[in-house]
Amino acid sequence: MRRIPFRSPHPAPGHSRPSTVSARTLLVAGAATVAVLAGSVLTAGCGTTTAGGHAHATASARAAEAAAGATPRSAPRVPAAAQGLPGMPPLLDPKDVYAADRPNALSPVVRNFPSRVYVPNSDSNTVSVIDPKTYKVIKTIPVGEQPQHVVPSWDLKTLWVNNDVGNTLTPLDPATGKAGPTVDVHDPYNLYFTPDGKYAVVMASLDRELVFRDAHTMAVKKTVPVSCYGVNHADFSPDGRYFIVSCEFSGELLKVDTEQMKIVGQQRLPFEGAMPQDVKISPDGKTWYIADMMADGVWVMNGDTFSKPTLLRTGKGAHGLYVSRDSKVMYISNRGEGSVSLLDFATGKLVRKWHIEGGGSPDMGGVSADGKVLWLSGRYDGEVYAIDTADGRTLAKIPVGSGPHGLAVYPQPGRYSLGHTGIFR
Known part of the structure; x- marks a missing residue:
């Protein structure tokens, strides 16, 4: 079974090495599309779901994040400029960024x-x-x-x-x-x-x-x-x-x-x-x-x-x-x-x-x-x-x-x- 490094969002001072959690545990967690029960591991995304080891959020972390005030808000359009961001090379074709x-x-x-x-x-x-x-x-x-x-x-x-x-x-x-x-x-x-x-x-x-x-x-x-x-x-x-x-x-x-x-x-x-x-x-x-x-x-x-x-x-x-x-x-x-x-x-x-x-x-x-x-x-x-x-x-x-x-x-x-x-x- 593949072992996955786990790192707390706030590691204790002097503790730099990650602990591990089984891939089976993460697989079960990853099957849910809602926040998992407190204490369970939520699968990581680009870093990992069933394996790979980036980081894992918990239900309590989600709650803390929500309490931090991350409520949706609209974004104003960033003012445009004819030449774009100062110092940025102009696009070769304004109709195709690629x-x-x-x-x-x-x-x-x-x-x-x-x-x-x-x-x-x-x-x-x-x-x-x-x-x-x-x-x-x-x-x-x-x-x-x-x-x-x-x-x-x-x-x-x-x-x-x-x-x-x-x-x-x-x-x-x-x-x-x-x-x-x-x-x-x-x-x-x-x-x-x-x-x-x-x-x-x-x-x-x-x-x-x-x-x-x-x-x-x-x-x-x-x-x-x-x-x-x-x-x-x-x-x-x-x-x-x-x-x-x-x-x-x-x-x-x-x-x-x-x-x-x-x-x-x-x-x-x-x-x-x-x-x-x-x-x-x-x-x-x-x-x-x-x-x-x-x-x-x-x-x-x-x-x-x-x-x-x-x-x-x-x-x-x-x-x-x-x-x-x-x-x-x-x-x-x-x-x-x-x-x-x-x-x-x-x-x-x-x-x-x-x-x-x-x-x-x-x-x-x-x-x-x-x-x-x-x-x-x-x-x-x-x-x-x-x-x-x-x-x-x-x-x-x-x-x-x-x-x-x-x-x-x-x-x-x-x-x-x-x-x-x-x-x-």
């Missing part, structure tokens, strides 16, 4: 980097490096405790491994594949970068904070406490002036003013037991999609008005969201049923579904530079999937370490990175 992500449109910064797939193994404390041409692991890199995501830096020069429980970041050089000295960063579950390249935004899930740090040195610039629980994923508006964050353990969304580093909106999703995950905007920037692993679909909303979202069901355990190289389709990984749903941006409708050959647990990943392969980690199966984007065939299942999570395909097209496993503009 216009810079066309097949093999690599920046000169990354053009000579070897093509690799970097897989953080949360339960093995390693990163597996895959050669996408041979589908073989060519290197295994020891990193800190419980690596969750491999995140390309804004300037594209560094890959940051988020060692969540270890409270560190491990920098990887994508030119050589070598790891550098770790950097102390507390609770780095996930990592994003503001569009102007000034700040890294640490999703400090258990600390209940958004921590703005210098994008290069990681020195803290501002800490923003949040009343929701489990900040984990985000995406930025086309003008870069705001971003929307999912809170997986309290089933909420935040709207954040980028320049002011201030929360301007907060709402609870209209589904009991909601656990929102990945966040992505449509190419025209008008529609936002938020995957929800407990609602088994994606929430659809207007980010400017921060409207009440509606649910589009895609499959059990909807989790990761990825855009095709032609900006026409979004790939949605359904971790609970081993499938990938395809959403047509033009119509807003699902057009097909691919199933992992032999089953699996597709989680986080990315699209190859040429757009021909979708790479996803198999969270509960110790493997990585390579999927043909032409017909959905499973090209390969590659054994890696235990608990593979937020893998990064690198390099990818784009001029700069907004973080996560690779959001490029």
Whole structure:
């Protein structure tokens, strides 16, 4: 039976090592779509449901969160500007935020980097490096405790491994594949970068904070406490002036003013037991999609008005969201049923579904530079999937370490990175 690290939201001083809780206990807890009885463990979202070890909320934690005043409130539109966020490179096409992500449109910064797939193994404390041409692991890199995501830096020069429980970041050089000295960063579950390249935004899930740090040195610039629980994923508006964050353990969304580093909106999703995950905007920037692993679909909303979202069901355990190289389709990984749903941006409708050959647990990943392969980690199966984007065939299942999570395909097209496993503009 797989053992899952457990970390209290408020660990006692001097206690940095997590205790464990059985996967069976979490599986039972995960079957509920409502808050579990006091003292029971609520399954974690992107970090884990039946396994994987990120963090777990309790019914008392939910009650405390509710008492903290996280009641839904509307968000005013963040004032727009013709040139967007000061210092942000203008979009190549105002009608398509992904216009810079066309097949093999690599920046000169990354053009000579070897093509690799970097897989953080949360339960093995390693990163597996895959050669996408041979589908073989060519290197295994020891990193800190419980690596969750491999995140390309804004300037594209560094890959940051988020060692969540270890409270560190491990920098990887994508030119050589070598790891550098770790950097102390507390609770780095996930990592994003503001569009102007000034700040890294640490999703400090258990600390209940958004921590703005210098994008290069990681020195803290501002800490923003949040009343929701489990900040984990985000995406930025086309003008870069705001971003929307999912809170997986309290089933909420935040709207954040980028320049002011201030929360301007907060709402609870209209589904009991909601656990929102990945966040992505449509190419025209008008529609936002938020995957929800407990609602088994994606929430659809207007980010400017921060409207009440509606649910589009895609499959059990909807989790990761990825855009095709032609900006026409979004790939949605359904971790609970081993499938990938395809959403047509033009119509807003699902057009097909691919199933992992032999089953699996597709989680986080990315699209190859040429757009021909979708790479996803198999969270509960110790493997990585390579999927043909032409017909959905499973090209390969590659054994890696235990608990593979937020893998990064690198390099990818784009001029700069907004973080996560690779959001490029």
